[in-house]
Amino acid sequence: MTADIVLDVRGLKTVFHAVDGAWPAVDGVDFTVARGEILGLVGESGSGKSVTGFSLVQLIDPPGEIVAGQVLFGGTDLRAASEDELRRLRGDRIAMIFQDPLMTLNPVLSVGEQMTEAILEHRRCSRADALAQAAAALARVGISSPEARLKQYPHEFSGGMRQRVAIATALLNDPALIIADEPTTALDVTIQAQILYQVQKLSRETGAAVIWITHDLAVVAELADRVAVMYAGRIVEIGAADVVLDRPRHPYTLGLLNSSAAMVEPGARLHQIDGVAPRIDSRPSGCPFRPRCTRSLAVCADVDPPPQAQDGRTLRCHNPVPA
């Protein structure tokens, strides 16, 4: 393990309890993120990508429960940390950005009030000092006349501007780790491009590690250094963006990439992945992707493929796409 590793996740497992059993939303996930690195965590709805994000900061409420694994952040296991320790870390060393910025912004406080609150909660400084820091943070994410904007309330901002405020607030205390859950999915493409540009720049400048959770492979391709593809609660392929996206070996990764309209001539049939992802309570035995897989073997029905390092990536597949 190198000193640059900010977050080291090992065997993370989060289940949701129901009357008929405990169903694993996250089913044994391992990954690391290094300083200044952007990790794209890609998956479809129900793949467990968001639950992974919330599990990292121990924000899982019943009926959900984190039942196994370690989340090592700066040498401490967040699973073993007390609620007090976690409160000190969240919003300070670890920041989260959500799809809906109204989830993070308080509608009855001005933007300035909530941004200074985020600073004063974790730092000793004067209110005037905190306000100046907040204004600087807004300017950093490309908001013009920040001093005037600080006096406004969240409803006075457009969707793209609110997301910038949420990002600026997340960055206030120079976090070592930012977890962003679909932060640009609700935004228009031109606004999305502006925000991706800012995040990439900020991660380079501040050295923050970023986990970017999304369903959009194309966004990840342009943004991320490394890519993890999730399916049915597990990471099926993880590695450098160039490796995973240019030479995918897992049939699911390949299928996702090929299903894009950019992969065929206009008007031609798209390469679809047949079938649908299994529900959490009816995952098949063996490899969960098997029923939709064109490369499945007899062994795939019996044995869940374990993660294996090969060809510059970690892969969970009995019959990977030939290199």
Place this chain on the structure above:
Amino acid sequence: MTAPLFELRGVAKYFRGKTTLAERILALAGRRQPPATLRAVDGVDLTVAKGEVLGLVGESGCGKSTLARIATGILAPTAGEVFYQGRAVAGLRGRDRLDYLLKVQMIFQDPYASLDPRMRVSRIVGEALAVHKLLPRREIDGAVDRALREVGLDLAYRDRYPHQFSGGQRQRIGIARALAVKPDFLVCDEPVSALDVSIQAQVINLFMDVRARHGLTYLFVSHDLGLVRHISDRVAIMYLGRIVEIGPAASVFADPAHPYSAALIKAIPSAARRKAGFEPLQGELPSPLAPPPGCPFHPRCDHAMPACREIRPELAEIAPGRSAACHLHTAPKVA
């Protein structure tokens, strides 16, 4: 060229905000303030030829969904006329109007909100046939089965309720419902944007199969330029209630004439691009309540000239089959 199947001439839709009590009192006192008017669609001319797929692209708030609702007759335009098969829709009455409403079907974005949760699938798909007495009652079951088979849904599902289906299957139910009444023209408003990536491809393939089988015409509204390029013969790009560029999809995407089209096309994320240094378009969509004077795009445009701040460019032909509303292509007349 044959007569278009569908045509919009100078179509506009304005929405007025509700007046507050204070404004009503001021009005009584004779100090009337003009109510704020939102010009959602502001003078659109458009034709769709039979068998064509016209893609309509723009960012949220540009008026594309309002335009789709006008096309299907859900909303009436404030100004302008809608023609279907050469006849003004506003003048249609009785049987003729019903014919138009049935021949033009809409596919909605949200597969959760657009299906009645208390109806079984067979009733959702067969309801229009029964209500409008398009088929004798005993033939409706067969027609429902044909529609379900057509969209790839197992007939065993016909007695289930919408909540028992995934998003992609629900969108198939919506398509089956539209196909059941044998339409000519499908207006699709963001039909796959609520679906997962691997499911989007399935539904897009279904749209193309159905089109080939029945010779359907589509108005395909989407913010996803990659999909629009894929499925469309022609593409129209909207900004603040107006069409800023229209032309054959291949040539518009290869060589966009309007700076806004160019910026949109450049902003499409691509899995083939790695760590692209983004060059984002600056600024945001202005409020349609207070559009900027002159060209509505000029505050965000790199090519803005003095004329752009004062004179609004009209949509004009720049090449055969291609039009753009930009002073770069049409020398502005100096007033």
